[in-house]
Amino acid sequence: MxxxxxxxxxxxxxxxxxxxxxxxxxxxxxxxxxxxxxxxxxxxxxxxxxxxxxxxxxxxxxxxxxxxxxxxxxxxxxxxxxxxxxxxxxxxxxxxFSKIGIEQPSYTGEGAELGEGIYLAAFAYVGKNSKIGKNVKIYPQVYIGDNVTVGNNTIIYAGAKVYSNTVIGNNCVLHAGVVIGSDGFGFAPQPDGSYRAIPQLGNVILEDNVSIGANTTIDCATMGSTIIRQGVKIDNLVQIAHNVEVGKNTVIAAQTGVAGSSIIGENCVIAGQVGIVGHISIPNGTKIGAKSGINRTFKKENTSVSGVPAFEINDYLRSTAIFRKLPVLEKQVRELEKRLEELTSEGAFTEV
CATH class of the missing domain: 3.40.1390.10 (MurE/MurF, N-terminal domain)
Incomplete structure (x- = not known):
């Protein structure tokens, strides 16, 4: 420069x-x-x-x-x-975006379309009928399956895997080791105690300006789509399960896990190591503290929650303040009990 x-x-x-x-x-x-x-x-x-x-x-x-x-x-x-x-x-x-050209050995499947200004690194794979936009940069050992669409100016770093039928928007970034479109965790219990895999036939949609951190995984939907809306930023080592929807401009920090079919609203901030159960909704503007456990739907927008299970942040802070004092409180209670026994034995109290 x-x-x-x-x-x-x-x-x-x-x-x-x-x-x-x-x-x-x-x-x-x-x-x-x-x-x-x-x-x-x-x-x-x-x-x-x-x-x-x-x-x-x-x-x-x-x-x-x-x-x-x-x-x-x-x-x-x-x-x-x-x-x-x-x-x-x-x-x-x-x-x-200074890199440009197609290195060898790399593979482009039948019917695939590569846009102008593309960089396709050595040992990268683009499947059949996939459409890669302009100025897309695909680094070494990236796998892109069949019928994938990648928008303009998107960067896919080394070792990322994009399963078939995934849709990726413009100006997205997928960091090293990302897996998009792997099977959702769907298994039906059987009478004999075994589990039967439920076919995962949907896909993943990443809208424009989405960033996915290293080694994060986003599962395909059982049916329909797992959707990451415009402007979402997801950190490293995050798990997004099947049929989840993440609202636009939400940010999710490392080691968070979101179970299947949950809906996260817009402009949420989710700190590290948060666990979110399936089939719930998180309203727009929610802020979730680190290591929290979300086991129910919250209805009020623009609130802050924390804890396991999570509840409103001011109540949580008061509760933790009390929790830290429990040893002292326990000691005080024991002393009061002992004093009460002494007063009772001394006849300080009479029966009514």
Whole structure:
């Protein structure tokens, strides 16, 4: 990457104070910056470093007033943290989408369609009649089954497996080891104590701008579709079972498991190691604390819950405060019981 400060300022809608012709080829922390780097100052705890940094440019907020001389060129923006995030995103796009072409050995099945600007790495497999959009990047050892649709600008990293009939939207990211469309956990108990597998005939749909973390698995539906709506971000090592629906812009952290046919609303935040039982609904805007167990439907939107089983967060916090005091409370109760016995033996109480 090599851009002038002027070009970067134009991208960020910022104002340049200093030499706009300098070239930038790297992003760095403000305390580690060197010539050719660009950094940012969003937290005033780090202000000391702006006076000593060797970075060529620093992104700052409009309210920033220097107390000493600064050697770096400044790019003044409304929100330096947001602007630097945008710059990181553009840099990531530059890295991710620079690859192009079809490496060998790789396999493309009969009737498959590959869009313009595709990267198909060595040892990747694309099944029959699958349709791969423009600028899609498919890394080594990716398996894409038959009749799969992949939208434009999607990235599928090494070792991901996409089963047949899956639909993936535009601008999605599937990290290494992801499995999309594996069988749901459906088994019918038999009179002799054995289990008979229930055929899983549905598929998985990932809408646009979905990100799936490494080694996460999303099962196909028994019938119909398991659906991950637009803008959902799922962390590593998450299990999404058959016929689950996750509402748009919901985020799910690592090691969470969602059982079959549950519906998660929009804009929910689910922390790590949460367990969600099947056939329930979670309303829009729900926030679920780490290690919580969700065993029922919540009806009120925009609430926070935690615990096993989970309940409203303020009640949970009060309960945990009491729980921590249980040893002391137990000691007090035993002392009161002992004192009561002593008073009774001393005849302090008379029967009525």
């Amino acid at each position: 090599q851009f002038t400060i002027k070009q970067i300022a134009h991208l960020l809608n910022g104002e340049v104070k200093g030499d706009e012709s300098l070239t930038i080829n790297n992003l760095a922390k403000i305390e580690e910056g060197k010539a050719g780097d660009i950094s940012f100052l969003a937290n005033q705890k780090y202000e000391q470093f702006i006076y000593t940094t060797n970075a060529s440019a620093v992104i700052v907020g409009r309210e920033f007033e220097p107390k000493k001389s600064i050697s770096a060129t400044l790019i003044v923006v409304e929100n330096p943290y947001t602007s630097f995030t945008l710059l990181l995103e553009e840099y990531q796009k530059f890295l991710n």
